[in-house]
Amino acid sequence: MKLDKVQISHFRNIDELSLTAHKSLNVFLGENGSGKSSILEALHYLGFARSFRTSKHKNVISHQKSGFTVFCSAVVEDGMQQKFGISRLANDSCVVNINGQKSKRASDLASHLPIQIFTPQSSDLLLGAPKLRRQYLDWLLFHVEQSFNLDFQVFSKSLKHLNALYKTNQPEQALRYWTDILCQKGEVISANRSSLIKEHLIRLINANLKDFLPEFSFEISYYRGWEKELSLEDAILKNRQRDQRNGFLSVGPHKADLRIKIHGTIAHEILSRGQLRMLVAGMQLAQTQYLHTKTYKSSIFLLDDVGAELDEEKRQVFISKLNTAETQLFVTAIDIKQLDFLKNYNDKKVFHVEHGHVREEI
Ligand SMILES: Nc1ncnc2c1ncn2[C@@H]1O[C@H](COP(=O)(O)OP(=O)(O)O)[C@@H](O)[C@H]1O
Numbered sequence: 001m002k003l004d005k006v007q008i009s010h011f012r013n014i015d016e017l018s019l020t021a022h023k024s025l026n027v028f029l030g031e032n033g034s035g036k037s038s039i040l041e042a043l044h045y046l047g048f049a050r051s052f053r054t055s056k057h058k059n060v061i062s063h064q065k066s067g068f069t070v071f072c073s074a075v076v077e078d079g080m081q082q083k084f085g086i087s088r089l090a091n092d093s094c095v096v097n098i099n100g101q102k103s104k105r106a107s108d109l110a111s112h113l114p115i116q117i118f119t120p121q122s123s124d125l126l127l128g129a130p131k132l133r134r135q136y137l138d139w140l141l142f143h144v145e146q147s148f149n150l151d152f153q154v155f156s157k158s159l160k161h162l163n164a165l166y167k168t169n170q171p172e173q174a175l176r177y178w179t180d181i182l183c184q185k186g187e188v189i190s191a192n193r194s195s196l197i198k199e200h201l202i203r204l205i206n207a208n209l210k211d212f213l214p215e216f217s218f219e220i221s222y223y224r225g226w227e228k229e230l231s232l233e234d235a236i237l238k239n240r241q242r243d244q245r246n247g248f249l250s251v252g253p254h255k256a257d258l259r260i261k262i263h264g265t266i267a268h269e270i271l272s273r274g275q276l277r278m279l280v281a282g283m284q285l286a287q288t289q290y291l292h293t294k295t296y297k298s299s300i301f302l303l304d305d306v307g308a309e310l311d312e313e314k315r316q317v318f319i320s321k322l323n324t325a326e327t328q329l330f331v332t333a334i335d336i337k338q339l340d341f342l343k344n345y346n347d348k349k350v351f352h353v354e355h356g357h358v359r360e361e362i
């Protein structure tokens, strides 16, 4: 998938902006506060229906405006054109538009555009809660396994129902219906995640890390969210009394985690901040590579402030590897000097960003 035309309105310091993206490399240059990250943030909305900088949608709406819109046309691998859009108003209402069809469910956008982002906050993938690492896995499954989206929705719904029933201390019989659905979908989700990691991701991540962090060897493992020897149903029954007392289900795929260690110690306790970023880069690259080999889809990769985040040599390796997976890149930097090696890429567009406006360099 490649973004073609992009239009952004009333988004942070961007009043109206339209550009035609290059199919492989787009570079945005501008001073601090010019609006570079805001452009990437707007693109992020197309893939996730949310920001990567704030959880409050209204913060990204330009001051004094009632709502923002981001719209794009994209060319799919088979050459067909598709159109996506999202608008949000200050009253928090949201309208998503997919090829002319309107929907109020922001999540409908998520499985269409495979967008990835690397920013100063990306180290949270390792430092933050397990939820972020589950999202890392599920992002791939959403884009690769047709049925995953629906399985995940049904699972989430049954978890919500079951937690509500646990809070009111229902008898076994009343819990049966949602427990059955949760177990059925939960086992499927877990099996999907497990085979993704064991059969593909471990190999891809390790291969990338040989280039990025050759001085370390990594042990990558998956905790599925309940005891190894038990079926999900048995684990739920085993913990039921305690979980009902606490009012929530404590075992299941919603407790899964991806663990990365170096000689038995959790990696982020050993690595420097720069090394941590390289580990994240290696993991994200593995997503791109797997998506590309499995589906021939290519992802749209947003790299914010890459000069500040990675040292010169690593920056170069990361970008050239992303380029090999036919990724469409959107890179920001304050100064072109940070991206000196991009001189070798003839195939690109450079945009200058000033006060929320872009000017394409010709
Ligand atoms: N809701 C908003 N309305 C108008 N301007 C905003 C809003 N939120 C942030 N800004 C401004 O937008 C500008 C762009 O910021 P940003 O995209 O982070 O710049 P860069 O990444 O180029 O350093 C900043 O000057 C910021 O003060």
Ligand SMILES: [Mg+2]
Pocket: 036, 037, 038, 304, 305
């Ligand atoms: Mg920025």
